[in-house]
Amino acid sequence: MKRRQKANSIPMEQKIFHTASLEANVRQITDLFRNDFTVKQRRIRNDSCGREFAVFFVDAMVNSILINDHILEPLMTSRELDRPGDPLQIARDFVIPVNEQKDLPDLSELYSELLSGSAILLADGSSSALAFGVKNLPARSIQEPESEKVLKGPREGFTENIMVNLALIRKKVRTAELRYRFAQLGTRTGTRYALCYLDGIADPSLVSKLENKLKTIEIDGILDANYIQELIRDTKFSPFRTSGSTERPDVAAAKLLEGRILLVIDGTPAVITLPFFFLEYFQVNDDYYSHYLFGSFGRILRILGFLFTISFPAFYLAMVTYHQNLLPTRLVLNLAAARQDLPFSTFWEMLGLILAFELIREGGAHIPSGFGQTLSIVGGLVLGQASVDAKLVSIPVVIIVAFSGISGLITPQLKPAVVFFRFAFLFAAAAFGLPGLFLVYCLMVWHLSTLRTFDFPYLSSLSRHRSQFLQDTFLRSPWDRMRFRPNGIAPNNGVRQTQSVLRKSSFFLLCLFLLPVLCGCGSLEEINDRSILSAAAFDLSETENPQERFRISAEVIKDHTGADSGSPKTSVTEGTGASPFLAAEDLNFAVQKPISWAHCRLIALGEPLLREEGLDGILSLFLEQEEFFLSADLVVLQPSENQVFWQPDRKVNGTTLAEILTVSAKTTGTPICSAAQACHLLRSGDSDLLLPAAVLENDEYRITGSALLAEGRLRGFLNLQETFFLQLLRSEATEGTVILPDGRSFRIFNASVQTKQVYPELPQHRQYHLQIEGAFTNAERLTVLLGPSSGDTDPDALVVSAFLRRQCLSVFDRCRDEFGTFPLASGTGGFPVKTMDLTCDVVIVDPPSKGGLL
Secondary structure (H helix, E strand, O other), X not given: OHHHHHHOOOOHXXXXXXXXXXXXXXXXXXXXXXXXXXXXXEEXXXXXXXXXXXXXXXXXXXXXXXXXXXXXXHHHHOOHHHOOOOHHHHHHHHHOOOOOEEEEOXXXXXXXXXXXXXXXXXXXXXXXXXXXXXXXXXXXXXXXXXXXXXXXXXXXXXXXXXXXXXXXXXXXXXXXXXXXXXXXXXXXXXXXXXXXXXXXXXXXXXHHHHHHHHHOOOOOOXXXXXXHHHHHOOOOOOOOOOOEEEOOHHHXXXXXXXXXEEEEEOOOXXXXXXXXXXXXXXXXXXXXXXXXXXXXXXXXXXXXXXXXXXXXXXXHHXXXXXXXXXXXXXXHHHHHHHOOOOOOOHHHHHHHHHHXXXXXXXXXXXXXXXXXXXXXXXXXXXXXXHHHHXXXXXXXXXXXXXXXXXXXXXXXXXXXXXXXXXXXXXXXXXXXXXXHHHHHHHHHHHHHHHOEEOOEEOOHHHHOOOHHHHOEOXXXXXXXOOOEOHHXXXXXXXXXXXXXXXXXXXXXXXXXXXXXXXXXXXXXXXXXXXXXXEEEEEEEOOOOOXXXXXXXXXXXXXXXXXXXXXXXXXXXXXXXXXOHHHHHHHHHHHHOOOEEOOXXXXXXXXXHHHHHOOOHHHHHHHHHOOOOOOOOEEEEEOOOOOOOOOOOOOOOOHHHHHHXXXXXXXXXXXXXXXXXXXXXHHHHOOOOEEEEEEEEEOOEEEEEEEXXXXXXXXXXXXXXXXXXXXXXHOOOOOOEEEEOOOOOEEEEEEEEEEEEOOOOOOOOEEEEEXXXXXXXXXXXXXXXXOOOEEXXXXXXXHHHHHHHHHHHHHHHHHHHHOOOOOOOEOOOOOOEOOEEEEEEEEEEOOOOOOOOOO
């Protein structure tokens, strides 16, 4: 470009030398336009004075009627030319009644004026020339721009005629402060442009800087506004523009009122606006012509649409290839089912579909509108469906790429940035996962913060801390609140409204899209290239081989297509080893795919394993898994007729046991403890573990109560009734049914416990107070009282209170004395409760009728 600019820096019109001889001047012009049949010449003579004239014009660029009636005929017939003096001056002042006239004293501007559509008049005996504005250039009519349509508002748009465009601006801004500065660019095209600004509002130094920058441009031609936009930009290599453009007079007028400068260029309907800030990409006319709430909502959608279109395909790629553990289990199964039997990885799927979408969009934009719609339908629907049916791409990828492409259409001016950053995010996600996305986001924000638009920061709209500068950024405030011109670009006249109901307020900007580095990057793996475990069981092997001492039975989801029916098909795979780690490696080898523990719902632990080896080794295995968040529930399996937990020929499985455990926890107060809670309790030492216990009998699972663990080893079991009483003390059971010694059933509606430390010198001694509210079932009361009663006045309440107190103390003493466990936590200092005082207050609510409350 520089070579092209310097090689054509000598203008062609300097070859025309002025002289007083008409013949010499005509010869120079005809030689210059040799073989150019569009340049016409008329030689005329005034018989009254005998003077000769020559008129030059370009055919089809002038109004022939004006030339014939107002130039040629007066020159041939007027007697005013008999006056003494310069014939051109006499013709201008007394003969030719054309309003637009221009003197060309040295003929240096003759070339550009002639090719601009003016008629050039030469006279014998005059060394100058006259240019008359008789242009009749082909031009479009004024119509609404296709790329900036509005739902409500003006329908006018700029044309390719600079004078028409300036008139449209003058029509909107009717003030004497409106200033125009005309000049030309392009040594061969001679393209005219006008600097347009409001005197008294625009910064004079900014006007001078732009004018000086335009004077430094040396190029042979300017055919569109983009030529100048690229030549005057501060940062040459950036996908973001630092100058705006519009084809609407109302937008141009609004920019003038904000203190900006317009650059109106002949031959293009696009008007350049300076300075231009990043948030202007998301501001459209409809924001200001509709209710401010609707305008603010649309602006937020455009911002979110931009972020969605550049990063969501990459986010999906990162989640399904690096971070499957962060996805819900059902979603993982559906995505894995959609990717079955596909020949390409998700990265190549995404890359190919994005390129195909861009190809279809580009093709539809450059062919006739009717064919463009057909191409969009055929390309988007037929090719997409055919690709899915042919097992080339998966349905989720098609949906994501389609929505990403559609969301990019709401910000068409950001197309270069969208294309660049969409691929940048995609490659970063393929290489590093979510940290790669976070890195590219940081680089994009850093790049935006370093850009400048005519010495103004590109993010100037966000860097201003005064609230009046933030009222037209992410949201649009009502017009009566926008008192000041935005961004401080009009330092001498920053107030737009002299009176305002603006209330003092403060806006605090928050970083809404900061993504933390959630986890590290492993090797890239497709979502259906992993074995998803729904449940697992750990126990000791029955063999005497020490290399196979530990055994893991894993329930692996083998058919992802069953996810739609709610019960995916599973298979049981076993692994053995000398340690839990080696057994896990053997299991991984047996399933022939990397194991995903993140979606495991249940971990079953065998009684022999917990008694001999304890829980520490198993939890250490879990902690080694980077993706395992220890969310699986633990359950202890008591010995049964067959210690193999899940056999292929059995109907029961780990998922069934997980559902039974969930139901039992809601109905009988069975304790629920996840692997994460178990790790916390073992490390803190607050209390010993209480895990649910189950047994497999006749191909059915049955919850038997709970298992007590101290220091990670199994010490004993409690039945369901004992478990319920212990859960009352742990505040983990609030309702249930108990059987009194006399055979009556008492239903507890609400139970709560209060505990406190009575003796500071005895931190492991606590006082517990139970508050029970309930009723006898089937109206089995021994005494009839009206209304609620407590243990102080009601014999039945005394019976229930004594029974509950006796059973709770019995369970606590059994855990301490028989099992050596302390399942209650003191809550202070990490000491378990070893001794306790217990009181119980029972309130009995009589059922309203026979049959009880239940």
